[in-house]
Amino acid sequence: MRPKADLSRLLRPRAVAVVGATAKSGKVGRIIFETLLRAERPVYPVHPTEATILGRQAFKQVSELPAEVDVAVIATGAERATEAAEACAAHGIPFIIPVAGGFAEVGGSGAALEDRLRKLLETTATRILGPNTLGLFVPQERLDTIFVEHGDHVLAQGGGVAFITQSGSVGVEALGLESNIGFGLRAFVGLGNKVDLDEVDFMQHFADDERTTCVALYVEALPNGHEFLEAAGKLARRKPVVVLKAGRTPTAAAAASSHTGRLAGSDRVVSGAFRQFGIQRVFDEEQLCDAARVLAVTRPPEGRRVGIVSPAGGYGVMATDYVEAADPIVPLAMAKLAPETETRLGAVAPAFASLHNPVDLTASATDAMTVDAVRAVAEDPGVDIVLCVALFAPPGITDGLIRAICGLQPELTKPLILVAQFGPFTNGHLSRFHDHGVIGFPSIARAVRAVRWLVERHQISSRHRGAP
Amino acid sequence: MSPDLAAWLESLRVPQRPDEWEVKAALALYGVRAPRGVRLSPDEALPRLTFGEPYVVKVCSPDILHKTEQRGVRLKIEAAALADAVADLRRRFPGQPLLVEEHLKLSGRECIVGALVDREFGPAVMVGAGGILTEIYRDVAFRLAPCEPDEAVRMIGELKIAPLFSGFRGITMDAAALAQVIAATSQLAVDLGDRFSQLDINPVGDAGDAWVALDAKLILKT
Numbered sequence: 001m002r003p004k005a006d007l008s009r010l011l012r013p014r015a016v017a018v019v020g021a022t023a024k025s026g027k028v029g030r031i032i033f034e035t036l037l038r039a040e041r042p043v044y045p046v047h048p049t050e051a052t053i054l055g056r057q058a059f060k061q062v063s064e065l066p067a068e069v070d071v072a073v074i075a076t077g078a079e080r081a082t083e084a085a086e087a088c089a090a091h092g093i094p095f096i097i098p099v100a101g102g103f104a105e106v107g108g109s110g111a112a113l114e115d116r117l118r119k120l121l122e123t124t125a126t127r128i129l130g131p132n133t134l135g136l137f138v139p140q141e142r143l144d145t146i147f148v149e150h151g152d153h154v155l156a157q158g159g160g161v162a163f164i165t166q167s168g169s170v171g172v173e174a175l176g177l178e179s180n181i182g183f184g185l186r187a188f189v190g191l192g193n194k195v196d197l198d199e200v201d202f203m204q205h206f207a208d209d210e211r212t213t214c215v216a217l218y219v220e221a222l223p224n225g226h227e228f229l230e231a232a233g234k235l236a237r238r239k240p241v242v243v244l245k246a247g248r249t250p251t252a253a254a255a256a257s258s259h260t261g262r263l264a265g266s267d268r269v270v271s272g273a274f275r276q277f278g279i280q281r282v283f284d285e286e287q288l289c290d291a292a293r294v295l296a297v298t299r300p301p302e303g304r305r306v307g308i309v310s311p312a313g314g315y316g317v318m319a320t321d322y323v324e325a326a327d328p329i330v331p332l333a334m335a336k337l338a339p340e341t342e343t344r345l346g347a348v349a350p351a352f353a354s355l356h357n358p359v360d361l362t363a364s365a366t367d368a369m370t371v372d373a374v375r376a377v378a379e380d381p382g383v384d385i386v387l388c389v390a391l392f393a394p395p396g397i398t399d400g401l402i403r404a405i406c407g408l409q410p411e412l413t414k415p416l417i418l419v420a421q422f423g424p425f426t427n428g429h430l431s432r433f434h435d436h437g438v439i440g441f442p443s444i445a446r447a448v449r450a451v452r453w454l455v456e457r458h459q460i461s462s463r464h465r466g467a468p
Numbered sequence: 469m470s471p472d473l474a475a476w477l478e479s480l481r482v483p484q485r486p487d488e489w490e491v492k493a494a495l496a497l498y499g500v501r502a503p504r505g506v507r508l509s510p511d512e513a514l515p516r517l518t519f520g521e522p523y524v525v526k527v528c529s530p531d532i533l534h535k536t537e538q539r540g541v542r543l544k545i546e547a548a549a550l551a552d553a554v555a556d557l558r559r560r561f562p563g564q565p566l567l568v569e570e571h572l573k574l575s576g577r578e579c580i581v582g583a584l585v586d587r588e589f590g591p592a593v594m595v596g597a598g599g600i601l602t603e604i605y606r607d608v609a610f611r612l613a614p615c616e617p618d619e620a621v622r623m624i625g626e627l628k629i630a631p632l633f634s635g636f637r638g639i640t641m642d643a644a645a646l647a648q649v650i651a652a653t654s655q656l657a658v659d660l661g662d663r664f665s666q667l668d669i670n671p672v673g674d675a676g677d678a679w680v681a682l683d684a685k686l687i688l689k690t
Contacts, residue, residue, distance in 0.1 A: 225588035229612070257533075257687060258666035260582025260594050263608045269586040272610030275626075276619055328626050 001230055004204040005127065005197065010095040011138050011187060011205070013070035014041065017093070019062060019084045020075035021045030023053050028099065029075035030054075031147040032135075036073075039142035044069065046084075062087040071095045073135060073145050078102030081131065082113045089126040097145060098131035103193055105132055117195050133192025134168030139185055140211070146188070148172055151179035154431070159184015160213030160296035162206040164199055166191050170218050170244075174285035180427045181442065182434025183293050186212045200224065200231040207235045214240045214296035216288055220247045233277030237464045240295035240457050242280045244288040245270055275329070278460040280453060287449070294439045294450040298415050300458035303384035305335035306451060307377040308358035310389035311365035311397065315419065315444060316358030319387055322448035330456045332448070334358070341380040348372040366396035371404045378412045385415045385451055390440070392422035392429065402429060406436035415454060419447040472497050473659055481565070484690045485530035489567050491684040495669070498652035502681040505569030510562070514554060519570040521547040527557055528567035536600075544571055572680060577632065577641060578671030579679070581649050583613060583657040583664070591664060593654035595620070595646065597629045598671040613654035620647035620654075641674050649679045665689045 021033035022045075029047075034054060036043045044065055045053040052058060059065055062072070062084060072088040074081045074096060081098040088096050103114040120126055129135065135145030139158035146152070150172045161184055165171035168190035175183060186209070189202050199217060206212040215235060222228050222245075232241050245267075274281045280295070282288045306323050310316040323332045335357050337345075342355040349355060350364035359377060361369055370388070378386045390401060409416055418440030420429050426442050433440045441447040469477075476494050480486050486494065492502035504519040507528055517523075527540035535541055540561060545553045550568070557566055580598035585591050593615050596608030609623040624633060624643045633643040649672055657664050666687040672679045 222588050225586075226590055226612075229589065258582060258584065258668045258685065259580060259602055259670055260584050260668050261666055262603055263580075263582070263594060263596060263606060264584060264586070264592075264610065268608065269584075269589060269592045269610045269612075272592065272623070273586075273589050273612045275622070276611045276615070328628065328630065 005201045007205045009070040012141050015068045017044045017065050017069045017072045019046040021053050028147045032075050032145050035144045062091050069093050074098045078113050082116050089120045089124040095127050097129045097135045101132040103131045121196050128196040130192040134190035137188035151176035154179035155185045160186050161292045162186045162212045162215045164189045164202045165218040166220050174289050178289035181430035203231045203235045214292050216242045216292035218244045229277045232279050236278035242291040244282050291453045298439050300454045301385035301415050304455045305333050305384045307335045307383035308387045309373045311361045311394050313360045315389045316360050318444045320358050330452045335383040337380050344376040363394045365394050367401040367404050371408050378414045387417050390418050390420045402432050406438050409438050417447050484688050486686050487528045487530050489528050491686040498656050500649050500652050503569040503572050508566045522571040524569045524571045525553045526567045527561045527564050529564040574673040574675050577674040580670040581653050581672050583667040591657040595623050595650050613657045615654040617647040617651045620650035646679045663688050
């Protein structure tokens with residue numbers, strides 16, 4: 001395993017320079033500069049002709065920049081960005097983020113420019129993120145180089161997920177959508193062409209970062225596949241690691257003369273390898289965000305028995321189907337409630353309620369009844385995790401249920417996952433739950449899937465329990 | 469590479485292209501059992517066998533890829549019929565060696581264990597429901613090599629046939645013993661290094677306390 005790179009100054013720079021900053025509206029150099037100005041730290045614009053930019057004195061060239069600049073964001077086109085990168089490296093700036101595309105991904109002269117960047121790595125101590133990247137977004141540091149819409153107002157409050165993505169767009173669009181229901185972001189890292197810093201460097205960094213509680217990755221090509229797995233496996237011993245690997249590799253094509261080769265299919269080897277190293281695999285951007293969102297916040301259950309509380313029989317039945325769906329890797333089971341639990345439920349539930357799991361409080365449910373029922377089910381020794389359906393349409397349910405459930409959660413010794421639906425107010429409600437550390441989803445399928453990821457995480461951590 | 473494995477590579481009858489008898493010999497270096505057997509050169513007289521009837525006689529050559537389909541395998545041959553079976557196969561596969569093995573009485577339950585090289589992750593090992601329908605069921609699990617026996621047990625647990633290892637309808641196949649075969653296969657793939665391409669043990673048969681390689685094919689990189 002390579003030595004760990006010290007990325008603290010990249011993710012927490014003393015000062016930042018924007019090469020190619022400009023006052024011209026709509027330009028990437030303006031958007032990045034303007035966004036970075038929101039932070040307290042000094043931000044220095046570099047431009048050959050504009051003397052002042054948004055009221056700040058501009059530097060004519062990189063060599064004039066003060067020594068405290070830890071990160072240079074380069075917002076010009078590939079050719080001038082390469083020259084600027086060379087100037088930044090010569091000036092001793094430790095981290096460079098060339099934003100522009102037009103490098104190796106276009107071949108030809110672009111590849112030659114990327115070779116010049118690679119050369120800098122051999123001759124100087126400078127490290128490069130990118131090129132062809134949206135760069136960084138670290139909410140707690142107010143460090144944001146993303147020049148497209150990215151749900152930044154919601155994500156600004158920060159959280160525990162380190163999100164590392166080869167494709168900036170996948171990360172930005174998916175997180176932007178997920179931020180509607182609340183998402184705790186520790187850091188967004190767009191890797192781009194990975195001329196230097198890659199997944200392994202950032203996994204090693206976030207492994208030791210106390211604020212990071214889950215690492216989520218979107219990857220395509222993994223030229224150092226085994227090193228990636230080693231780093232992810234080491235990280236997974238300490239915190240959840242979720243990976244979306246796109247671009248199923250044609251292993252079989254190269255190996256079709258054996259049964260084994262034909263059976264490898266699209267990417268069964270990847271699934272097996274991920275399991276071996278304790279990596280949780282997901283298959284689309286919604287799953288990636290959902291898994292990271294819940295694994296960063298909710299502690300895993302000690303087992304796989306699910307207790308369900310619902311104010312509507314249909315939701316309880318659907319949830320039961322999803323819980324009992326065959327899954328050879330992470331099988332879930334419906335908990336069998338103890339007679340004492342059913343007696344407790346009988347004392348709070350309305351006359352026609354079903355007191356067996358899934359518990360159906362009927363449309364006569366009230367806020368207090370829901371809280372009491374969740375508490376009773378969670379305290380049953382045969383239950384490992386509680387799934388509560390919170391519908392706000394029943395007349396006895398009020399907005400106060402959010403406060404009540406959020407107040408209950410810290411008292412519970414077992415994890416709680418919600419399904420919440422309330423027409424056009426659903427996302428707002430889920431966000432409020434999230435603000436209080438209660439993770440909910442707008443559908444049964446997504447909620448039970450989240451339960452499965454938590455149980456899978458428990459499997460992974462118990463495998464390493466007691467291991468060195 | 470161990471001296472034993474290096475010597476094995478050197479000893480191949482057709483360089484770079486091991487036949488079934490040779491592949492089973494390589495597996496034996498890693499503790500994987502196979503039926504007792506002898507390889508006969510095309511003009512070699514049948515020696516005194518150290519194992520009893522019934523026998524299996526098969527054509528044993530890297531040139532014959534589909535020996536079952538070409539009727540290159542004769543099963544349950546009694547001692548009295550052995551010479552005829554050998555003569556029959558020699559007539560139909562002139563110039564090819566034969567393999568004479570003991571015909572083990574097994575449960576009939578079969579798995580496949582294999583290995584290959586993944587483009588991104590390197591050598592990997594596979595286990596699955598075996599036999600001739602393997603590619604129809606596609607009930608398989610993979611891990612990277614080397615794969616420890618503990619991890620191999622978890623692989624087996626992912627298969628649809630996993631209940632057969634824990635008492636389904638009175639059947640209890642030995643997962644730990646099969647895991648040994650998986651781990652050994654993965655280690656062989658690793659030890660062959662750059663020379664390794666693909667390996668199938670299909671089927672590996674349930675012999676109660678052990679799993680036995682009934683057929684095996686190994687493709688090396690040249």
